[in-house]
Amino acid sequence: MEKQKWLSRLNMVFFTPCLLFSNISSVISFEKLLAYWPIPVFYICFALVSFTLVHVICRLVRLNSEFRGFVTACVMFSNTNSLPIAVITSLAVSEAGKVLYWDADDTQEAVAARGISYTLFYAIFGNLLRWSYGYRLLQIPIREEEEEEIGYGTMTSDYGTSSGSDSMISSSRPHSPVLFSGRSSKYDGNHSRSTSVNETSGLLSSFPTLPSDAADDQQQQDDQSSMKTHVKRKMATWARSIHQFMTPPLYAAFLAIAVGLIPPLRQLMYDTFVHASVTLAIQSCGKAAVPIILVCLGAQLTDILEKEMQNHETNYSRKAVGTAIGIRMILAPLVVIPIVLAFVRYGSAYAGVAADPVFSVMMIIVGCTPTAINLVQISQVTGAFEDEMLHLLFWSYGVVCVPVFTLVVFAALNIVDTFL
Known part of the structure; x- marks a missing residue:
């Protein structure tokens, strides 16, 4: 088990970043950002739909709050790489693939190339959110009882601190009148003021003149030093906050986005000697990411029967798994397909890709795929929801995916055949 977690952690720290870098940097560019602008719009729409469905359904089924993050991650982050690419590659060489031809000169190779390009571009935005927000969702949840204990302990410590502060303040109060009484004088009126002025002038005349300019310079240097220290602390705090949010992928x-969008860096990585020595090495390491995920998944499946869960956890986990599968595989397609259909009918005036049958089919496919397999990698690294994730992936890919996804693909082909 420890070796399995070590391999998953190594995969997340090294091989998966290599995979993301090679996939994103080779696809993204300013030209594709302008031409494929509907893809990030679709991703945002699908993510908002999934997020809304999760919170509505979880409240309806009264799912425990500990598992809502798990359900949210499983519904929001779907398979955007292996399954869509396999489907479009198969459709391109089949008889049904002729429906996907954009014009009379289109070919099977061009259909497959456009489908893969759309899929990889969509996966960019999915990976950005998956390895940031999704990683936070799949953390070990804090039980409600623990939260109450933490809150009670904090209140107790605060109460003790405030009591101590009050006692310190009250003990210092008797000295305050002495300070004020020391400032009182038995002289008043003009006599008092003249005496003070005379004494002050005498004292000033008896001492040499102080170097005021040097004192001002020293004060200014101290202020600048304190300002620099304050700025450094703020920057360090800001950097720590960003690092806590970030992950290696x-x-x-x-x-990869910086390399793809900055022409000199892109030329350096793909058009010079660096391509053969560095870029291809990164691509080779990235190809090992998916097999390692499958190896860890298979190793964990062999241990699933040996683990016994408590009864109340089993009931909650079963409800969470069933809720996630129902939303991801049944409710999400019922919302995704009408959104894409509306774009097919009314989007040709705003985007050229709306007339491409491959684009419409791929948007339906990536919006209706099962949960992403690499979420099990995050669960193994964080140690949260490992058994639930295994059950969900088994039922999603082994039972539900084939019949539901077949209907989804037929519906997508029927839409483009009717409206394009």
Whole structure:
């Protein structure tokens, strides 16, 4: 088990970042951002739909709050790489693939290439959110009882601190009148003021003149030093906050976006000697990410029967798994297909890709795929929801995916055949 977790952690820290870097940097560019602008819009719409469905359904079924993060991650983050690419590659070489031809000169290779390009571009945004927000969702939940204990302990410590502070303040109060009484004088009126002025002038005349300019410079230097220290602390706090939010795959994704969008960096990575020595090495390491995920998944499946869960946890986990599968595989397609259909009918005036049958089919496919397999990698690293994730992936891919996804693909082909 420890070796399995070590391999999953190694995969997340090294091989998966290599995979994301090679996939994103080779696909993204300013030209594709302008041409494929509906893809991020679709991703945002699908993510908002999934998030809304999760919170509505979880309240209706009264799902325990500990499992809502698990259900949210499983519904929001679907398979955007292996399954859609396999489906479009198969459709392109089949008889049904002729429906996907954009014009008379279109070919099977062009259909497959466009479908893969759309899928990889869509996966960019999915990976960015999956390895940031999704990683936070799949953390070990804090039970309600523990939260109450933590809150009670905090209140107790605060009460003790405030009592101590009050006692310190009250003990210092008797000295305050002495300070004020020391400032009182038996002289008043003009006599008092003249005496003070005379004494002050005498004292000033008896001492040498102080270097006021040097004192001002020293004060200014101290202020600048304190300001620099304050700025450094703020920057360090800001950097720590960002680092806590980031993950190694997310760092790789942002680096890949920078390489793809900055022409000199893209030329350096793909058109010079660096391509053969560095870029191809990164691509080779990235190809090992998915097999390692499957190896860890298979190793964990062999242990699933040996683990016994408590009865109340079994009931809650079964409800969470069933809720996630129902939303991801049944409710989500019922919302995704009408959204894409509306874009097919009315989007040709705003985007050229709306007339491409491959684009419409791929948007339906990526919006209706099962839960992403690499979520099990996150669960293994964080140690949260491991058994629930295994059950969900088994039922999603082994039982529900084939009949439901077949209907989804037929519906997508029927839509493009009717309206395009």
